[in-house]
Amino acid sequence: MAEIVALKSTPAEGPVLAVLDKGILRLTLANPPANALSIAVMEALTEEFERAASDKAVRVIVLSAAGKVFCAGHDLKELTAHRADADRGRAFFEKTFTACATLMQAIVRNPKPVIAEVNGLATAAGLQLVASCDLAICSNASTFCTPGVHIGLFCSTPMVALSRNASRKQAMEMLLTGETIDAATAREFGIVNRVVPPEYLNQTVTKYAEVIASKSPLTLKIGKEAFYDQIEMGLADAYAYTGRVMVENMLARDAEEGIGAFIGKRSPEWKGE
Missing domain, CATH: 1.10.12.10 (Lyase 2-enoyl-coa Hydratase, Chain  A, domain 2)
Structure with a gap:
């Protein structure tokens, strides 16, 4: 039977779930509709990636999400609430983006291969999450964007992961326009490996994970x-x-x-x- 673990989070932010089965650790963002990367969620994800790094039972990690949005990026309401702080939120903003950088590097530097399973919108830091994974497979209903320019906040940290996947011109197109691209374009840009119908997404990701898990x-x-x-x-x-x-x-x-x-x-x- 698969082992199910609920990671640390608060009820308002929803859980991040971990299921380990036959060497494949599936981490699920389970806070729809936005699956936002609050401080609590980022720290919980980082903790799980770090734990998996030294767990011999884990061979491959799959990162997925519940609902129609894979991840809408940072929790803007959480960030905005700290503008009332004495420092206008500076300390909390620094904490947020440090936590984000730590999470993304925990994925890249994790000794276990990480596969993103995307079925829905991945925007801003959500796209960063996808681009930081070693492989990414999405449904043909998925969309991607770095829309910070629309709200006066350039997607500078998502840019790090995006520019290491897409070409410079493609990355700048997304960053400067903030426009949404479809799954086929995301594959053309190098953000995802494969695009499949939604009904075959889990099956396809599991097949990839099983093949990789069979290696040394x-x-x-x-x-x-x-x-x-x-x-x-x-x-x-x-x-x-x-x-x-x-x-x-x-x-x-x-x-x-x-x-x-x-x-x-x-x-x-x-x-x-």
């Missing part, structure tokens, strides 16, 4: 870390770095086992070492 967890950890490290380097540095990574990977027990299994035409038995 050590190899996945090594590869994901190396991917994000080398992509920020110059060409020569990237080759030097990944060459060292390959050597260490070759010396790992799982590489020896995997290559031996391939040569011997048998299934490998991963030990994660």
Whole structure:
């Protein structure tokens, strides 16, 4: 039976749910209709990603959401309420965007692959959440935008993740116009990997997760870390770095086992070492 865990949150903000089944940890934003990233929700998500990082039972993480909106971004009502503070909200705003940066980096730096399962609108920090995941699969009913420019608040932090997925021109198109793009355009821009009918979304994501979960967890950890490290380097540095990574990977027990299994035409038995 799948293990179900309700993460820390307040009743007003709704729970973030975690279900672990056969190595696949499914995290669900369960605060419709907006599934907003309040401080409580971001901290709960970060806590769960950090826990999963060291949990050998977790092989792959899927991030999904309940309702018609995947995530509407930051909780603007929560932010606005702190304008009445003595510092006009500065301390709370800093806390919010620090929590957001911590969450996004907890996804990128997590040794476990993270797949976004999107069925609905992902806007502002919600799009940032999708773009921060290693893979993203969405329904053809999904839409995406960075609309901050409409309300006088440029989507500067979502820009970090967006500009690492889409080309510069595509990212700037979204950031400067604030217009919504459909699922097909999101795939063209590189924000999502695949677009499927809603009725096949969960099935497709689960298939991806199961395929990835069948691989050596050590190899996945090594590869994901190396991917994000080398992509920020110059060409020569990237080759030097990944060459060292390959050597260490070759010396790992799982590489020896995997290559031996391939040569011997048998299934490998991963030990994660």
